[in-house]
Amino acid sequence: EEGVMPRGQRCALEWIRSGKKHLLIGGQWVAAASGKTFETINPATEEVLTRVAEADSHDVDTAVAAARRAFEAPSWSGISPHERALYLLRIAEGIEAHAEELAAIESLDIGAPLSFTRGQVAATAERFRYYAGWTSKIHGTTNASDASRFIYMVREPMGVCALINAWNFPLVMAASKLAPALACGNTMVLKPAEQSPLTTLRLGELIQEAGVPAGVVNIVQGHGAIVGAAMAGHPDVDKIAFTGSTAVGRSIVQASAGNMKKATLELGGKSPNIIFPDADLEQAIKASALAFCRNSGQICSAGTRLLVHESVYDQVAAGVVATASVFKVGSPFALDTDLGPLISARQMDRVLAYIDTGKKEGAELMLGGSRVGEVGFFVEPTVFANVTNEMTIAREEIFGPVLSIISFKDEADAIAQANDTPYGLAAAVWTRDVSRAHRMMRAIKSGRVWINTYAEGDPVMAIGGYKQSGYGREMGAESIDAYTQTKSVLMRL
Numbered sequence: 001e002e003g004v005m006p007r008g009q010r011c012a013l014e015w016i017r018s019g020k021k022h023l024l025i026g027g028q029w030v031a032a033a034s035g036k037t038f039e040t041i042n043p044a045t046e047e048v049l050t051r052v053a054e055a056d057s058h059d060v061d062t063a064v065a066a067a068r069r070a071f072e073a074p075s076w077s078g079i080s081p082h083e084r085a086l087y088l089l090r091i092a093e094g095i096e097a098h099a100e101e102l103a104a105i106e107s108l109d110i111g112a113p114l115s116f117t118r119g120q121v122a123a124t125a126e127r128f129r130y131y132a133g134w135t136s137k138i139h140g141t142t143n144a145s146d147a148s149r150f151i152y153m154v155r156e157p158m159g160v161c162a163l164i165n166a167w168n169f170p171l172v173m174a175a176s177k178l179a180p181a182l183a184c185g186n187t188m189v190l191k192p193a194e195q196s197p198l199t200t201l202r203l204g205e206l207i208q209e210a211g212v213p214a215g216v217v218n219i220v221q222g223h224g225a226i227v228g229a230a231m232a233g234h235p236d237v238d239k240i241a242f243t244g245s246t247a248v249g250r251s252i253v254q255a256s257a258g259n260m261k262k263a264t265l266e267l268g269g270k271s272p273n274i275i276f277p278d279a280d281l282e283q284a285i286k287a288s289a290l291a292f293c294r295n296s297g298q299i300c301s302a303g304t305r306l307l308v309h310e311s312v313y314d315q316v317a318a319g320v321v322a323t324a325s326v327f328k329v330g331s332p333f334a335l336d337t338d339l340g341p342l343i344s345a346r347q348m349d350r351v352l353a354y355i356d357t358g359k360k361e362g363a364e365l366m367l368g369g370s371r372v373g374e375v376g377f378f379v380e381p382t383v384f385a386n387v388t389n390e391m392t393i394a395r396e397e398i399f400g401p402v403l404s405i406i407s408f409k410d411e412a413d414a415i416a417q418a419n420d421t422p423y424g425l426a427a428a429v430w431t432r433d434v435s436r437a438h439r440m441m442r443a444i445k446s447g448r449v450w451i452n453t454y455a456e457g458d459p460v461m462a463i464g465g466y467k468q469s470g471y472g473r474e475m476g477a478e479s480i481d482a483y484t485q486t487k488s489v490l491m492r493l
């Protein structure tokens with residue numbers, strides 16, 4: 001089959017098989033101090049793709065020391081913002097020059113369809129470009145004062161940043177942290193998730209090729225409880241940015257308290273997607289099916305609670321079921337695939353267990369509910385109707401293609417149910433009534449609200465959580481705040 005493979009996929013396999021997948025520390029690719037490695041698996045075939053170096057706390061120490069040296073070095077701290085922008089632009093160009101290869105590596109490592117990972121690669125390059133534009137627009141302020149004093153504020157980088165990512169879309173997540181951190185003049189140690197380290201390592205090579213000075217970006221892949229915990233507790237790390245589960249987020253906050261690291265946390269979600277009877281129902285139905293199926297539901301902001309007004313409940317439920325029932329589950333490399341596998345056997349078992357719980361708690365299974373095939377971690381799009389907001393499947397983040405459809409009576413009921421969750425990451429409202437759209441937007445407690453669309457993004461839009469979906473924001477101008485600190489100055493004249 002490899003003989004007839006498109007070039008991008010061939011390049012991806014060649015890269016995966018070429019050379020050792022080491023750690024990037026101080027500008028060099030090095031084996032872990034312990035010499036240990038771990039496997040990364042293709043979730044569509046369950047085959048081992050390759051082995052990568054497995055860092056531990058010793059490697060974290062070495063990487064943090066390299067990042068500290070790079071932070072103090074004039075080759076990074078002394079350069080102009082315009083020069084910094086050129087690095088980011090060259091990284092974006094490198095990503096685009098290897099777009100098909102990167103998309104294929106991502107599809108091999110996380111199982112998502114090529115149609116999805118191609119979009120992810122484009123979004124990754126876009127993020128580096130967007131923050132390249134920011135480097136020369138990072139401002140302090142000058143304050144009003146009497147004639148004998150001069151008062152101003154300068155904005156400075158945080159220093160050494162620890163960046164820890166989840167497995168579900170590694171490239172975009174890496175860019176969301178690396179690009180603003182670089183734009184603001186920080187240095188960093190990045191840990192991809194152990195389930196999907198490969199595109200982050202390939203990105204590390206492209207960052208080197210873009211000429212970024214040694215030690216500015218270091219990459220240490222390994223297990224969360226060892227490497228991630230060492231990063232979170234490290235006394236010489238100034239800032240930590242974490243994307244992952246709320247449970248681990250809590251432990252990050254505790255570990256980071258030792259030296260009062262500045263922390264931003266992008267955590268889980270259970271996002272309400274709310275359809276009023278006056279919406280464009282055809283559009284709403286189409287988007288709502290995609291909202292819980294994209295990346296097989298492994299998206300923090302997936303629309304997993306579909307709240308539908310009782311007057312159109314049956315129509316919308318039937319429409320979503322009809323739309324999702326023709327989604328193709330299969331190989332990430334088949335062009336008509338809509339859903340690839342889940343990331344791991346563990347994740348698949350977890351999702352199937354939630355489906356069982358849904359049935360036991362009395363929800364009505366309208367679509368799917370099972371594993372597909374015996375090889376690979378594929379699960380069908382699964383829709384439950386007659387769900388109440390108290391049921392486990394409506395409360396807990398499943399991180400699989402499982403939808404709960406819940407009915408509401410009126411606007412107040414929709415707001416109450418939408419906000420009745422420990423999470424607050426994203427929400428959507430479908431209505432043609434402009435006033436209602438604004439009322440709902442204000443009433444919903446979440447960091448992002450879509451109106452008459454779902455899951456559309458733009459680098460200018462920050463993401464982040466209300467409540468237990470985290471704190472701080474990522475992307476947009478807010479990331480500039482997150483990767484800088486301010487210094488107020490008073491000079492007596």
Ligand code: NAD
Pocket residue numbers: 164165166167168191192193194222223224225226227228229230232243244245246248249251252265266267268269299300301397399425463464
């Ligand atoms: P996870 O919390 O298990 O792991 C995330 C990262 O933390 C991994 O790199 C892991 O190795 C590391 N880690 C694990 N234990 C650690 C510890 N004790 N100390 C430090 N680091 C540790 O999450 P996951 O299962 O990889 O990802 C799924 C979760 O991520 C979901 O909850 C999802 O909603 C969330 N997520 C959030 C966003 C967002 O922007 N809000 C985006 C994507 C994913």
